[in-house]
Amino acid sequence: MELRLLRAFRQVATDLNYSRAAEKLFVAQPALSRQIQSLEDAMGVRLFDRDKRTVRLTAAGAYLNEQLGSWFDTLDHLTEQAQRIHNGDLGDLRIGHPGSALYSVLPDALADFSRLYPGVVTSLREVNEVELQEALLQQKIDVGFVRELPQDPRLSSRMVLEEPFSLVLPRNHWLNPSTFTSLAQCHDEPFILPALGKSITYTRQLLSLFATHGYTPKARYESNYGATILRLVEKGLGLAVLPISYQSGTSLNLRFLILPNSTQLYLIWRMNDPNPVVNNFLAVCEQVAADWPVKPPELSTERDRFSTE
Amino acid sequence: MELRLLRAFRQVATDLNYSRAAEKLFVAQPALSRQIQSLEDAMGVRLFDRDKRTVRLTAAGAYLNEQLGSWFDTLDHLTEQAQRIHNGDLGDLRIGHPGSALYSVLPDALADFSRLYPGVVTSLREVNEVELQEALLQQKIDVGFVRELPQDPRLSSRMVLEEPFSLVLPRNHWLNPSTFTSLAQCHDEPFILPALGKSITYTRQLLSLFATHGYTPKARYESNYGATILRLVEKGLGLAVLPISYQSGTSLNLRFLILPNSTQLYLIWRMNDPNPVVNNFLAVCEQVAADWPVKPPELSTERDRFSTE
DNA sequence: TGGATTGATGCCGCCGGGGCATAACCAGTT
């Protein structure tokens, strides 16, 4: 049983005339005759009543003709859907991200992506930076945002965003845009630091900020969750150094002071992931990152000035 | 796109190993490789991720694999159904019949038929004898019961039942089993006769009964519907001559007196009807007719004697 | 009755699909 025969059957069933059906099928009439014969033979069912002159469907043939219509339609539908999945227009995408990503490119990327690929259902999962790489390798997420370059050779990465660090402090703190000059002024201030471990690049980046001013900060609390850190700072429990993107979206009584050093946000994914949705998401992120304000300091100081008024 | 390729795809998708899948498909491994390649080419979709060592489904391939299962199942279902229709196990049958058939073989035939072919939906239609042949030719019914041999060459027929005529009269009529000898006694009685027209065989059969006794009956009323005739006889409006099968099922104040002449019940249908259900119904009717009491008179007189008590 | 049109059949050529051998590659194992 082959589709060739079923298609031939349908054409004959609609035309009820071998010669004309043969034309439309681009074969000669004898070939069509034999196709129908072999189909009837394969199914064990007589499909046409033909007496040298007229062709008409048998009851079984009529039934088959009706049913085959939708059957072929579903095949077409299947191939279409498969093509959509192949192109990444359809599918699933699980994104792991630290909380900080929600304040930078992630919302814009999500907006663009869902507009370009409305058939993709994306699920967000807030993952601690240290767990994210593991979750990726365990197939629990498909892409992730991290501030840490992955070491694992099974992962690929791309830098999405480079932004300055900022010193975060309560609004009523004695340091403010007019009095602030450098981090050296915070030598005696307590800090809230990430709990990532000293081996992580991000931690080392952070600590080197202080090292250039000749001291290591006093850590009063540790946390890897930005929202938590901001809350602690707001309550006056210490200062923090965070990427500037945390500033947007917080209407708290906080002040962000730009620091000269910067940090990176990376997008990471499994190398050669067969899911085409991943590539599409990467492309969208790249686009969004390219459109992102190239020199965040200007815009950030604008915002800072505005929030100071 | 051919089913060959899709079947090959499914096998590879389940085994995730070309060599083993090729064995099960009874082809060599290179052939299978090319089948998958040409399928991917035809669909424009990469279905497997294969790197010389391992084979795994892409997202599109996984989707296709899931969906194709039920798709192939529906094809199997379609062929099965078509075969059932071909065998006449499934389908429709429209039976036309005069009222009298409901008192003879038809109920038994229906019972046997619906037991043997539970998938066939049969619809009954009570049709006047004169209209029945026309209804058959107009495709309004598929088989019919008549007491009249059809002349049309497009129709086939078979005798189902031969049974005696009977004289039908009210219970209180002066004629009864002990006084009745022959139809000659009814020379002056009014009769209710069929309105079929003189050219019809059945009418001529009926009239010849009287002709052998040297007279033509006085027709007071005419009707082609058995139930009507019986009602008129019951009310004393005249006598009637009907096939004996009308006796069963009537609990009226009627008496049936067997006559020496007999009439036939025929089954008619369109010659070479492609609907296999028709043939099956014909076979069942033949069987029922064969089992029918060969000499109805004995049984009928039994019944008559019983009803006389 | 002869021409036209229908589907079926005999015959033959061809090319697409399959088999064989082999390549290229990879993961353990010795």
Add this chain to the structure above:
DNA sequence: AACTGGTTATGCCCCGGCGGCATCAATCCA
């Protein structure tokens, strides 16, 4: 490191199934 067993892909060749051509048998129409 070299070997070994196993993976899929590729080159080459051959064969059988499928289609085309010519024809037949039957039917319809003029």
